[in-house]
Amino acid sequence: MTGELGQLALCLALALSLVQALAGFIGAHEGNLRIMAMSRGAALGSFVFVALAFFTLMYAYITSDFSVLAVAENSHTAKPLIYKISGVWGNHEGSMVLWLLILGAYSAAIAMTQPVGEGENTKLGARALGVQALIAIAFLVFVLLTSDPFLRFYPPPFEGNGLNPLLQDPGLAFHPPMLYLGYVGLSAAFSFAAAALLDSRNDAAWVRAARPFALTAWTALTLGIAAGSWWAYYTLGWGGFWFWDPVENASLMPWLIATALIHSMMATERTGAFKSWTLLLAITAFSFSLIGTFLVRSGVLNSVHAFANDPRRGLFILLILFVAITAPLALFAWKAPKLSPGAPFDVASRETGILINNLLLTASAAIVLTGTLYPLVLDAAEGIKISVGPPYYSATVIPLMAILAVAMPFGPIMLWRRGNLRAALYSLRFAGAAALVVLLAVLAIARPYSTLGVMAGGLGTWLIAGSITDLARRAGSWRRVRHLGAAAFSVALAHAGLGVTAFGVAGTAIWKSEGIEVLSPGKSMAIANYQLRLDSTERVQGPNYVADRASITVFSGGKQITVIHPEKREYPVEQMATSNSSIRTTVISDLYVVLGDPRDGGGWVVRAYVNPLAPFIWIGALIMAMAGFIAIGARIAVRIRSARSQTAAGLTEAAE
């Protein structure tokens, strides 16, 4: 019964989305406040019904209702509760419902935060809700027609197929919802941009409305990508954290464009510069989200043939993608010439810095897109198979990122409109000196020599010292730093966070040491300055797996530090094995130990890595996300304050 309830809820959500779209556009066109209010109500209602569908599906997973096909294919009674829940979005159908849920949440947030009274901004909000509803309709129809999550089948099996064991991990319970919060959040920026174009107005109003959503999306994408790479790092058993894999690229591209977007929005909101460009970026950012969805969803990545075997889903998303990209671009081409030009600025100005940022980030996204699609296109067109792997991206994206890092500290230090490059250089003299010192130190000390590593050391320091310089300069003196506004901290943290990540990436990718040996109990191996002694292995029984569990004592400098327990698990239901590595971190470096296969002649293969600065990768990402939270928090605080003062003003008026 519950499954049918979910299906019904999705249908009702679809009906309400139609109301939301019609009422939004018609209400805005006629300037009718009551019709526009209807659109907001429909948005809230649609969200409630999608949520109902989502929780219905979750209920089916929790209660192991195997008469629902998706549950039978992806769940199992012996699975721990948290993975029954995360299993909801661990497959195509469920993840689409999560996508809809988050889209509905953003629409509801727009409905609740936009102005409701007479005025142009109310119309803007109503049109944005209309566009938002069109996206919802497209995806609701997609789910109902091609990916019904509540599909029943008879007879229900006694037991389900289970979930891929690699996905039974807390890191991956968190990763997709975060990523979706980012992907889908870009829809809000897109909707406001489209609404502004429909309104033929490109003042800062749409940017002001869309920026909190863009910031939320960016923060969520940052966290989502970081969680994904962290998961890869500790579960895949090789200490790798980024593979330039098409699925990863699908999430990186929207992040790059979203980063460009939040910078460009800053300029447009503040000074009114490059207004049209910001509109275009907002459209592009969501297009990249959709491209990512298409790449991952259609099966085209597995092989061109997988796409051809079940083309319905792929073609449907391709159709959505086509309309969602061409329609707003056509709208843009039609309206842009009529829009007022952006505000002027000098060559030496923060605006120029932001344009350089935008150029490098969009070019990087274009490279990643080319690298991701090229092998697919070549295979489909010519039947020639090539690989585009990490060496390609190292040769193309990394240099652009290095140039970006050189330019980054100048941005916040230059003034808007008319800056002074010489003064900025003077402000940054200490940061430059610090960067040079670290660069030379890495050059002198770190072996083996690596140009990339030397550059990362210098540029990472440059970013962090640049951020400190900016804070000190704004405050005037060290004691006053804590009185600075949230915006200053947010910028400084975001830029410094990237520097921290650069350290981690370089340390791990370049100066990792590794050792593989066959150890029988009692035998030791050496790795960097550690000695590892295999004490014993035992067979242990988990909730839905059996494992070989090793006890390995770690020594450093002759002293015993700790005992670690890497495992090799076998999941009988899924018929898969996983390696659960042990990581002992000192923050400065990670000791990473993996238990391999038993050897015929006795003993076990043990692989060990020392990854210098590995934790910095994710610490940096967390710092960047924190910057995002501060920026969002500051915006909310401003909103509340202005709402309060408005209420107060209203009360005084009433009293008079």
Next chain:
Amino acid sequence: MKLRAAVLALFLVGLPAGIASAAEQAEQPGQDTYVAPLADPILEARAKAMQKELRCLVCQGQSIDESNAPLAADLRRLIRQQMEAGQSDEQIKDFLVARYGAFVLMKPPVRFDTYILWFGPGLLLVLGAGVIGATIMRAKRRLATDPASDDLDLHS
């Protein structure tokens, strides 16, 4: 099972095909994927470096350096044998390309059908730089002729 791509794909996609292919490539118990390192540290370093540039053909997007698939182990072994036999990196790569095609190279070769891949982004960057340069010059000219809204507080 070290198939990040397959796993992520099926996680985000949930394609049954993905699950099937992931299961096929799962570690098979009893398979020996241990490859003893070479005694000569210089040769071993060369072998490690080369491992990162070759694709594990049965995996999704992983190099043979980071895969536990039996084929990856075979290729790791093969590289070492050839290196000990005195083959150069180029010779080994040529041998593998002849056997498996350019697909085995993580770094795509520069040839006529990859010109767009290698030079397209650079071209785009130059074009973009031109557009942005023009935008900046236009904005600067307008700054000279139109001093409007200079009263805006922009000093932060």
